[in-house]
Amino acid sequence: MSLAATQNSSAAMNTSTEAFVRFENVQKSYDGEILVVKDLNLDIPEGEFLTMLGPSGSGKTTSLMMLAGFEPATHGEIYLGGQSINNVPPNKRGIGMVFQNYALFPHMTVAENLAFPLMVRKLGKAEIEAKVQRALEMVELPQMGGRRPAQLSGGQQQRVAVARALVFDPKLILMDEPLGALDKQLREQMQYEIKHIHENLGVTVVYVTHDQSEALTMSDRIAVFEDGVIQQLSTPDDLYERPMNSFVAQFIGENNKLHGRLTNEKDGICTVELDDGSKLKAAAVNVGGAGERTTLSLRPERIEIDPSANQVDNTITGEILELIYLGDHIRTRMNVAGNTEFIVKVPNNAGNKPLAEGAKVKVGWKAEDCRALDPLEV
Numbered sequence: 393m394s395l396a397a398t399q400n401s402s403a404a405m406n407t408s409t410e411a412f413v414r415f416e417n418v419q420k421s422y423d424g425e426i427l428v429v430k431d432l433n434l435d436i437p438e439g440e441f442l443t444m445l446g447p448s449g450s451g452k453t454t455s456l457m458m459l460a461g462f463e464p465a466t467h468g469e470i471y472l473g474g475q476s477i478n479n480v481p482p483n484k485r486g487i488g489m490v491f492q493n494y495a496l497f498p499h500m501t502v503a504e505n506l507a508f509p510l511m512v513r514k515l516g517k518a519e520i521e522a523k524v525q526r527a528l529e530m531v532e533l534p535q536m537g538g539r540r541p542a543q544l545s546g547g548q549q550q551r552v553a554v555a556r557a558l559v560f561d562p563k564l565i566l567m568d569e570p571l572g573a574l575d576k577q578l579r580e581q582m583q584y585e586i587k588h589i590h591e592n593l594g595v596t597v598v599y600v601t602h603d604q605s606e607a608l609t610m611s612d613r614i615a616v617f618e619d620g621v622i623q624q625l626s627t628p629d630d631l632y633e634r635p636m637n638s639f640v641a642q643f644i645g646e647n648n649k650l651h652g653r654l655t656n657e658k659d660g661i662c663t664v665e666l667d668d669g670s671k672l673k674a675a676a677v678n679v680g681g682a683g684e685r686t687t688l689s690l691r692p693e694r695i696e697i698d699p700s701a702n703q704v705d706n707t708i709t710g711e712i713l714e715l716i717y718l719g720d721h722i723r724t725r726m727n728v729a730g731n732t733e734f735i736v737k738v739p740n741n742a743g744n745k746p747l748a749e750g751a752k753v754k755v756g757w758k759a760e761d762c763r764a765l766d767p768l769e770v
Contacts, residue, residue, distance in 0.1 A: 396553040396601035397540065400474075401513050404412065404755065410437075410752055411435030411436055411437055411471075411472060411489045412436055412437055412438035412440075412472070412476075412563070413431060413434075413435070413459065413470075413471070413472055413564065413596065413598065413647055414434070414435050414436070414470070414471040414473065414565070415432045415434040415435075415455070415459075415708065416467065416468055416469045416470070417431055417432075417433060417467065417468040417469070417528055418431070418433075418455070418465050418467065418468035418469070418470060419431060419432070419465065419466045419468055420431040420454050420455075420458060420463065420465060420566070420620075421466045424545045425628065428449075428451050428454050428620050429454050429455055429458070429620045430450040430451075430527075430619075430620040430621050431468075431621075432451075432455060432468070432620075432622065434455075434544070434615060434622065435553075436596065436598065437596075438596055438598075439561070439594045439595070439596055440596055440597050440611050440612045440613065441587070441596075441597045441599065441610060441611050441612045441613075442592050442599070442611065442612065442614070442615065443598075443599045443601060443602060443606075443607040443610065443611040443613075443615070444456060444598065444599070444601075444615050444617060445600075445601060445602070445607040445612045445614050445615065445616050445617065445643075446602065446616060446617030446618055446643075447507070447602055447618065447626055447643070448602065449617070450617035450618045450619065450620070451617045451620040451621070452600050452602075452615075452617040453568060453569075453600050455617070456566055456568055456598060456600045458470060458583045459472075459487075459598065460480060460482055460485070460487060460566050461480065461482035461485050461487075461565060462482060464478070465478060467603075470736065472485065473485075473563070476753065482587060484513075486553075486560075486562050486563070486564070487507075487562055487565070487566055487600050487638070488556075488557030488560070488562040488564070488565040488566070488729070489547070489557055489565075489566050489567075490550075490553050490554055490557045490565065490566070490567040490568070490570045490626075491553070491568055492568060492569040492570055492571075492572045493567075493573065494541070494549045494550060494551065494552070494553040494604075496541040496549060496552060496553060496556075497541075498541055498542060498642075499540075500539050500540070501537065501538055501539060501540055502528070502533070502536050502538070502540070502541070502544070502552050503524050503528075503537035503538065504526055504679070505541070505552060505558045506523075506528070506552070506555055506556050506557055506724040507520050507521075507524050507538075507559075507574055507622045508556075508739065509559060510523055510524070510559060510560055511555065513560060515654070517536075517703075517754075519529050520699045521579035522734055523560070523561075524537065524559060524560050525537070525555070527559040527629045528555060530555060530558060530589060530592075530593070531551035531552070531554055531555045531558075531585070531589070531679075532585075533548060533551055533552065533555070536548065538554075541627065541640070543681075545575060546573065546574050546575075546578065547578045547581065547582060547764070550570060550571065550574065550582055550701050551585070552580075552613045553570070554586065554589065556605045558593070558595070558614065559625075562595070563595060563596060563597070564596045564598070565595055565598075566596070566597075566599075566600075566711070567586075567597065567598070567599045567600065568596050569600060569601055569602070570582075570586075570598045570599075571583065571601075571603075571606065572601075577626070578580065579606070583609050583610050584587060584609075584646060584659055586610065587609070587610045587626065588607040588654070590610075599611070604643060604644050604645065608628040608631075608645075609627055609628075611627075612627070613625060613626065613627055613715055614626065614628060614631050616631065616639075616640050616643060616644070618639050618643075621638050623636075623639050623642040624636050626641045631644055632644055632645050632691075634677075635689060635763065635765070636677065636678060636765075637678055637765055637766050638678075638687050638689065638766050638767070641689035641763065641765060642681075642689075642768070644690065646691070646692050646730075646735060647689055647690070647691060647692075648670070648688075648689070648690045648691070648692060648695075648734050648735060649687050649688065649690075649731070649733070649768060650664075650666055650687070650690070650728070650729055650731060650734075650735075651666065651685070651686075651687055651688075651767070651768070652665050652666040652667055652672075652685075652686060653665050653683055653684065653685055653686065654665040654676075654679050654680065654681070654682055654683065654684055654685075654686050654764065655671070655682060655683075656682060657676045657679070660675060660676055661673055661674070661675060661676060661759050662674055662679060662686075662764050664686055664688060664764055666729045667730060668730055669727055672688065672759075672762065673705050673706055673759035674731070674759055674762040674763060674764040675759065675761070675762065675763050675764065676690050676764050677762070677763045677764055677765055678763075678765045678766050679764045679766075681763070685767035686707060686764045686766070686767055687764050687765050687766065687767050687768045688750060688762050688764055688765070689764075690737075690757060690761065690762045691761070692723075692735040692737040693735055693737045694758070694761040695736045695737075695757050696737060696754050696755065696756050697724070697738060697747070697753055697754070698745065698753055698754055698757055699715045699754070699755075699757075700713060701758035703758075704756030704757055704758055705756075705757070705758050705759040706756055706757055706758075706759065707754050708726035708728060708729060708734045708755060708756070709746075709752055709753070709754055709755075709756070710726040710727055710729075710734060710750065710752070710754075710755050711726060711727045711729065711750070711752050712724060712725075712726055712747055712751050712752075712753065713725045713726055713727055713732060713748050713750070714749060714750065715747055715748075715749055717740075719740065719741070720740055721737045721738055721739050721740055722737075722740060722747065723735060723736075723737060724736040724738050724747060726739070726755070728755065745766050
């Protein structure tokens with residue numbers, strides 16, 4: 393069994409049997425031949441903020457659409473609150489939904505937009521008014537009920553879309569790339585606002601994005617999708633610090649890679665001979681036997697320039713190709729063992745030695761900060 397498949401199945405086995413949302417052996421094919429979602433097993437406890445993260449075509453949005461009821465599963469079962477919902481229509485699932493394009497009715501006021509899902513549920517006028525006002529206060533727009541969507545900023549429209557998803561007190565909210573249309577500053581602000589709303593209400597959120605920094609900021613756990621399979625399901629810090637394969641290492645955050653062959657392994661630490669003949673030590677995470685190819689994964693902030701001998705397990709000489717000043721650190725691009733995109737983040741401290749393009753310097757790092765993973769193509 394592949395590592396990804398093993399993780400996918402073990403993710404289901406290691407979670408609570410009382411999951412609020414459960415995907416059980418779910419598959420999806422649009423043409424009857426190619427599976428865009430492959431044997432998805434995923435348990436989501438009540439109150440969790442889970443993000444489905446991955447590139448376009450990885451299966452994350454299709455999985456969300458099957459949970460929402462907009463796409464039928466080709467195989468397998470989806471459960472909500474312990475009940476199968478495969479044959480329950482979308483409007484009967486009691487799920488709140490937030491889209492990237494907001495999907496607000498332009499001819500209605502904000503209050504009328506929020507009242508609409510309550511009117512469909514045939515609530516009384518007084519109850520509708522109370523719930524609408526409470527939802528507006530949740531998203532800090534208590535005075536905006538009389539305006540139309542076109543009179544609001546993009547961020548305000550997105551807050552209204554969130555309020556409409558919350559107004560009928562669903563236990564599950566689905567968000568499909570909800571911040572994709574906003575500019576960078578507003579998007580970052582909305583990330584914190586949505587996170588705080590989730591923390592205050594305790595509602596379960598399943599969130600889809602291709603933006604890894606967004607996922608790291610907001611989530612309790614992240615499911616990284618690629619080729620219709622969950623490659624890793626972890627907390628944000630675990631995903632960044634301990635990627636289990638090369639796809640996750642490259643997709644989450646900035647990452648350096650070095651290619652070589654495994655020469656030996658002992659007590660979880662392996663020695664790898666790089667293609668230029670250099671030998672380095674690394675944590676043996678996802679490797680084969682001696683002589684087999686591996687790719688080393690190393691975060692830029694874990695690397696020291698001109699380290700003292702007792703600070704690191706590995707040292708290698710590289711050439712500085714480019715220096716970019718970024719305020720709190722200097723992004724240093726180097727040629728290390730033939731990799732001309734090797735990045736070191738050098739803190740902008742007064743005590744650091746000045747760096748110069750063209751200079752050859754030693755770089756070093758601890759073996760535990762370098763992960764030997766499945767081989768990527770050179």
